[in-house]
Amino acid sequence: REGYRKWIDQPWVETVTPDSRPKIEALLRDAGDAGSHKWRHVNHLSARGADVPVLYSAVRVGSRGHIVAFGRDLREMASLQQRLVDAQQSMERDYWRLRNVETRYRMLFQMSSEAILIVDAATEKVVESNPAAGELLGESSKRVVGRSLVECFGAESAQVVQTLIAGVRAAGRADDVSIRIGPERGEFMVSSFYFRHGNDALYLLRISAPSAAAGATNLSKSILRAVELAVDAFVVTDLDGRVIAAN
Secondary structure (H helix, E strand, O other), X not given: OOOHHHHOOOOHHHHEOHHHHHHHHHHHHHOOOOOOOOOEEEEEOOOOOOOEEEEEEEEEEOOOOEEEEEEEEOHHHHHHHHHHHHHHHHHHHHHHHHHHHHHHHHHHHHHOOOEEEEEEOOOOEEEEEOHHHHHHOXXXXXXXXXXXXXXXXXXXXXXXXXXXXXXXXXXXXXXXXXXXXXXXXXXXXEEEEEEEEOOEEEEEEEEEOHHXXXXXXXXXXXXXHHHHHOOOOOEEEOOOOOEEEEO
């Protein structure tokens, strides 16, 4: 099938690709040297189109100077290597696609006009905070990270928030709650949902003025705009699985 029968009476060097010819010449030249039986990878021309990779070693036998070449078919190994390369390239594409998605939505997180806190479920300490949350709490977003809920909201409001997130974790949903942030800032509404990131259990807290929190499905304009412009397929649902927005 590969046209091997036509090799009979042909120079060995004529059966391989041009880049493999120096390797055949080296095999023939070194065949008589007992210490130089090196294996060399050459590619044979094939009648079926695809080159055939073979690993050869050559030795000189008998008094008439005959040379015997031992070859190992590398097609299966080459196929495995190609599949490995394809899998690696696919993983790299997926990785960079995810990095791009993460970058876009991290920008959205940072630019959102709504205060958003990411809280560790085990310690109830803030692990991420956007600038709007820092401004609301009277600190930079970096200084908010690492604080407990009590430090962020005070004992009374923190207890309300803890009850909210406990309900979210137990039942998957809970009604928004009203809290006070300091004596001068008045009341704010807090909504929450529970999610996992790797091995971490987290809560997302969304803090907004009562007028901005009306309706469980009232998404901010920035989120809707991000959904419309995302290059990836994107669907937003409520806790019952009903589609709220899609691009």
